[in-house]
Amino acid sequence: MSVFDTIHDITANPHRPASEWKSKTGGKIIGYLCSNIPEELIYAASVLPVRLLGANEPEYVTRPFIFQSGFCSFARDCFAQALQGRYKYIDGIVFSHCCPHAREVFLDWKRHVPVAYSHEIHTPMLQQSPHAKQYLIAELEEFLSSLEQWTKKKISTKAIDEAIGIYNRNRRLMLEISETMRGDSPMLTEAEIAEVGLVGMLMDKQEHSLLLDDVLKEIRQRPSSLRRGPRLILLGSVNNNTELIKFIDSLGGQVVIDDYCTGNRYYQTEIVPEENRLAAIAERLINKPPCPLHDLPERRRLNHYVNLIEKYGVQGAIYTMQRQCDAHGLDYPAVESRFKEKNIPILKLELDYTVPVGQFRTRIEAFIEMLTAV
């Protein structure tokens, strides 16, 4: 069985690795929302962090709790999984206070799908402030002691260091895999890389890193195939739907990189050791490429894009935003103008947690044709 068979299998059964981990170890599991969560601390507490994700399928269960016309489809999809009993194996939830949509799900989850433990980390929005780190450290201290109280176990510095090591190694491997897309004849597709990354959010990072070693081995064995089609970057709101990438590729595009918080941005930036371990973790959370919400007053995200464009030889961009995602919606004009400056055409698509294939087909086809004609 190839490593990709294992990975596809997890994708098809996203809740299995964690459930199996639980029955094997008897340990606790925390479901978390958003890439601003210091997973290392959870891991150091011998608790398995699992990222809360949607299933990208229609749901009709959240309506009694959430006002639909104003609500992010992704956050709603996550909550729908809880309501449908698919997260029965988790013992607690940890959310980062980012947008009101995530906040609503946090409050609703606590109320309507009670869990033994819940905590909200108030990630500062103004991460560029010189005082943000201090604030975040205080939040992390509070989180740490709340975890200790819940697990009735002190979290040692040694355990935190180990967790940091495990997570850093995982980030390094993922970036290495992602960088194989830089050349003219990549051995993988971006859909495969996205899937490899997403699977890692559902399982123990040490085991995931073993899978990544195998992926790298497989890459070396695969015959290189010269691929055609304009090289594309995908950006925008949180998106765990790899079908979209496959779809774009099937229409003659070639997605080579993304900047989703569920994709490349998730494994960007390693933790650099500091005497105060929480300060080191806070430093990474503040310095990693930001979500639009944390990207002010300066627009640092745009520089990150320019780097990615150059590094990956990007020729076109597709900006996908979840409906009602004001953060990404309001960032679009700035992104669009920077891409235009760089002569990179950009196409904006609105996602509603499912991919409206028919609607998108025409638009993506036209976009790719335009890029090919250039």
Next chain:
Amino acid sequence: MSEQADFETRPISDAVWSRMKELRRERYKLSFEAQTKGGLCVTGFAWGYLPLLAGFGNFGNPSPGTDFTRIAREGSGSEGLVKFVNLAESNGLTPVCGAIAAHLGQVFAGTSFGGSSGNKMTPDFVFQPQGCHAQYKGGQICADLLKLPMLVIEAPFKNSIASRNFLLSQLSDAIEWIEKRTGHTFNDELFIEAVRNDIRSRVMWAKTCELMKAIPAPMSYRQAMSLRLPLITYAYSKKTADYMETLYQDMQERVRDKISGSPFEKKRLAHEGLHPLYRPDLLRWPEEYGAAFNQGEFMMAFGTFRFTPDGRRKAGQTLEERRIRLNSREDALRALVEQRYPPEEEGTDYDSQERRTLQFLQMVKDWHIDGVMVHLARRCAALCMGIYTRIQDMRRAGIPVATYEASEGDPKEWNEARVREDFARFFESMGLTKISSLDEKENDIDP
């Protein structure tokens, strides 16, 4: 009115009503002449921490939205506003918060900085204090469009020592930042005075809101929304604080004399959520059925309230009442921070549905509310946060609740027939029948 009124009504006294209009005009004028007289000029979605700017003397604040309702009324209906929403959308801002789109449309059109005085203003920077995530990002777009630096102040939604320190450091840095960027000097005395006034204005408003518990309530919700206007842009002025005090005394007298804001209170209603700003007349619709809006969280939004652990809402105290003297810039900064994060209420602002429900139910009880009308603001997650659970909780507690769907800022989401029907159904379900029609078009201007 075709039926004899239940209560005696009387127009709001001239000392209050005209004063409110004067203050509004004065602030408008001050804003537009600030720059020509050498003062600061800011823009953004700047409604918080204004005492900080007042420390630099009179300042201009042509924030998009100052003219919001005036624009909403331009042309027929809300055409003016629609034009701006469309403009924002055509600039790639879709689909985003309707209110922000309407505001940014004004920036795209460049209409925010003209003013009736004809003075053209050139803001020094974008001042973006605490707000929702869409306001922060909207302020950033202003900065992009106008090529201005941006000053952001974040106040996390959590009352903790760390939050107090975070806010305090930001505010004190902000003073230096402004001095360095603009060359204006900060005056500690002006600042201290502004903080003191700001707190007094807001406390007096909170006390006035408490008077709405009386049966009959001394003013209508609609009147309240107009009377509180100076709080939004001008709370830091001594004139506003004095006005708020006069307003409070005036309302005390009305309560004593049983003068009502609405002719009937067959049902006392609360309006939950911010109403569509382009249709303030909606706040009077209950009158057609002999009912009245007497309460709503947005009426109280600019007041300083404190919460007891059992969810009871009480007006806060002025610095004078608390015998706190502000002797230095640091004292004033701390007072401003503690206004936002009262140390005695540590914890998250809104950490559970249960707490919010508790507060809401307590409000319904204390203000003698018979029913609640909820505005579901499309595309605004912040206004609608937890709303469905709260509705269920209210129903469980036996409180009649109904909803209508629109948007606080985008008139394109307005469907008159549907909203009318929602209101009518609600009134009928409470056993009310239509007794009159409000025919006169309202001309008062809301924020």
Next chain:
Amino acid sequence: MISAGIDVGAENTKVAIISEERILGWAVVPSGWDTQTSVRLAFNKALSKAGISANVVACTCATGMGGKHTGINAIYITDSKSNAQGALWLWPSARTVIDMGAEQSQAMILDDKGMILQYARNDQCAAGAGAFITGMASVMEMSLEELSQASLLSTNAIKINSTCTIFAESEIISLVNEGHDKNDIARAVCDAIASKASSLAHELNIIEDVVFIGGIAHNTSVSRLLKEKIGHEIIIPEEPHIVAAVGAAVAGQGKQYQNKEQK
């Protein structure tokens, strides 16, 4: 006493003429551009079915989105009230009413006098209402009845991903192109709309009897799926699409209906 009820809906205008005991006549015509002409046409048709002349009608009430613009002397009744009254008159033990019309769907809980105790409605979007199914039927080149029948023959449950009407339309075209069975696609359409109706009903504390009314209630497949989803028996009046018109007429009777025999 004879009274008439007019329901001017987004797609059709319905008129019902009733006596204290029974429906004497009813008619449905497309609403078209000119509401007033449609109202007159439907009214005359209903009168001739009832075999009476207009002057016998003692009171006329109108409801629906165009209920205020009928051009004739009629008392306006809110949409929800007419549905509540109509459902209860036709089925006195009705306590939950689910109404699905072209433009809106609503669910309500009634007391035994027809007072609305709880109420929920679809968002301002066609995806949750009958227009969705009409649109999808036309994409599939089927009549509404054919769509319903096809859906009942489906053997394989597939799902439409898009919840937006516009998006769903192109998705269906894709499904057709990909060679999916038409019956299965028809079922997916009915399933989507039944799910919407059921999530609406679940906002309320459902009490039996549950009555399903409005044009969509004609669709056997939707009503079966709805029954499964809400876990309650569903009662569908004989002419579910004229219930609001009947309710308006009932309101015009100016009397209580609780003594009525079950019809």
